[in-house]
Amino acid sequence: MRTGSENDPRIISTGNDELDKKIGGGIPLRSLSLVEGQPDSGKSVLTQQMVWGSLKKGCSAVVFTTENTVKSLVTQMQSLNLDIMDYLLLSRLWIYPIDTKKTRRSLSAGLLPMLESYANKGIDVAIIDSITYYVTHASTEEVLSFFEECKRLSGKGMGIICVAHSYAFDENAMVRLGSMCDAHLRLHIETMGSKMIKILEVAKVRGANLNTGNIISFDVEPNRGIRVIPYSKAKA
Ligand SMILES: Nc1ncnc2c1ncn2[C@@H]1O[C@H](COP(=O)(O)OP(=O)(O)OP(=O)(O)O)[C@@H](O)[C@H]1O
Ligand SMILES: [Mg+2]
Numbered sequence: 733m734r735t736g737s738e739n740d741p742r743i744i745s746t747g748n749d750e751l752d753k754k755i756g757g758g759i760p761l762r763s764l765s766l767v768e769g770q771p772d773s774g775k776s777v778l779t780q781q782m783v784w785g786s787l788k789k790g791c792s793a794v795v796f797t798t799e800n801t802v803k804s805l806v807t808q809m810q811s812l813n814l815d816i817m818d819y820l821l822l823s824r825l826w827i828y829p830i831d832t833k834k835t836r837r838s839l840s841a842g843l844l845p846m847l848e849s850y851a852n853k854g855i856d857v858a859i860i861d862s863i864t865y866y867v868t869h870a871s872t873e874e875v876l877s878f879f880e881e882c883k884r885l886s887g888k889g890m891g892i893i894c895v896a897h898s899y900a901f902d903e904n905a906m907v908r909l910g911s912m913c914d915a916h917l918r919l920h921i922e923t924m925g926s927k928m929i930k931i932l933e934v935a936k937v938r939g940a941n942l943n944t945g946n947i948i949s950f951d952v953e954p955n956r957g958i959r960v961i962p963y964s965k966a967k968a
Contacts, residue, residue, distance in 0.1 A: 744857065744891065745785035746778065747814075750960045754948045756937040759915045761791070761856070763938065764879070764886045765893040766909055768901070769919030774930045775895045777812065777952050778919070779859050780805075782893060784814040787825060791856035794826040796846065798865055802827045812957040826850070837869040839878040847882070851890040858885075859893045867900040875905055879912050886914075914938040922949075929961070 743758035752758040759765050759782065769775050776799065786793045797805055802820075805827055809816050819825035828846065836842035843866055850858055867875055882892045898918070901909065910916045916935040921928050934946040949961045 741789070744782050744791075745789065746781040746958065747785050747788070748781065748958055748960070751781075751948065751950070751958055754932075754946055754960065755915075755917070755934055756946070758785075759891075759893070759937065760939055762886055762889055762891045763914035764883050764891070764912070765915035765917070766913045767893060767895045767917045767919070768898045768906075770898060770921060773919035773921050774932070774950065774952060774958065775919055776808075776861055777957060778917070778932070779861055779893055779895055780809050780812060780814060781957055783825070783857070783859055784809070784816070786857040786891075787816065787819045792824045792854070793819075793857040793859065794828060794850045794855050796828045796830055796843070796858070796860045798830045798832050798862055800827075801829050805829075811954060812952075813955045814957070826855070832865045837866060839863070839866045839870050839874055840881070842866065844878060844881055847885060847890075847892065851885045851888055855890055857891045857893070859895070861895040862897065863894050864897040864900045867896060872902065872905045875901070876908060876912070879909055883912060910935055 740758065743760055745752050745758050767775050767779055783793050783795055795805065800808060806816060816825055820827065843860065843863070847858055882894065886892050913936065915937045918933040918935050920931050922931050929949050930951065932948040932950060947963065949963050950958050951961055953959050
C-alpha cells in the first residue's frame with residue numbers, strides 16, 4: 733500500500749514522495765502557484781510531474797504550453813515515464829499549445845479568457861508553461877492584476893500553476909507576486925566542481941509544515957524524472 737502524499741486529497745503530488753515532503757507536503761489543491769527559474773533548471777519537468785500527480789488523484793487538468801505541441805508534450809512526458817495518452821483520450825486532460833507568434837500578447841485579453849473558459853468548465857488544475865512571453869510584454873501592474881485574476885479563479889476552484897523565467901520579473905514585482913501566491917518555488921542551476929546541479933528553493937508553501945527556504949538539489953533522469961540528491965552528495 734502506498735502511504736505517500738499521492739494519497740493526500742488536499743495536495744498535488746509530484747509523484748515523488750521525497751520531493752513532496754521537502755515541498756512541505758506538496759502544493760495545495762485549488763491554489764495559485766508560481767514556479768520560476770533560469771532556463772533549463774527543471775521548471776517544465778517539475779510541472780509535468782505535477783500534471784501527472786493531479787491526473788492520478790482523479791483531477792482534470794489543462795496545460796497551456798508555449799514550448800510544445802500536443803505531440804511533443806506527450807512524447808516528452810513519456811520520456812519521464814508519464815504516459816498521459818489515456819487521460820487525453822478520456823478528456824480528463826486538455827493540452828492547449830500557444831503559438832506566441834500568432835496569439836494576442838496581452839495577459840488580460842489573451843491568456844486570461846482562455847483560463848476562465850476552462851475554469852467555467854470545472855477543470856481542477858491549469859498549468860501555464862510558460863507565461864514568460866506574456867510577462868515580458870506587460871507592465872508590472874498588468875502582471876499583478878493578472879495574478880489577482882488567477883487568485884480569483886483559484887478561489888472558484890481551479891488551481892493555477894504559472895511557470896516563468898525569473899528574468900521576466902523585476903525584483904519589486906517578484907516580491908509582490910510571491911506574497912500573492914499560495915506557493916512559490918524557485919529553481920536555478922549551480923556549478924559544483926565539474927557538475928551542474930539543479931536546485932529547487934521552496935520560497936513559500938501556504939499551510940506547509942516547514943520553514944520556508946528549504947533547498948532541494950536534484951537531477952532529471954530518463955524514465956524517472958526528478959531524483960532528489962542529498963545536498964552534501966551534490967557538493968562532493
Ligand atoms: N526524459 C528526460 N531524461 C533526461 N533528462 C531530461 C528528460 N526530460 C528533460 N530532461 C532534462 O531536464 C532538464 C530540465 O528541463 P526542463 O525542460 O524542465 O527545463 P526548463 O527549466 O523548463 O527549461 P526552459 O527554460 O528552457 O523551459 C534539461 O536539462 C533536460 O534536458
Ligand atoms: Mg520549460
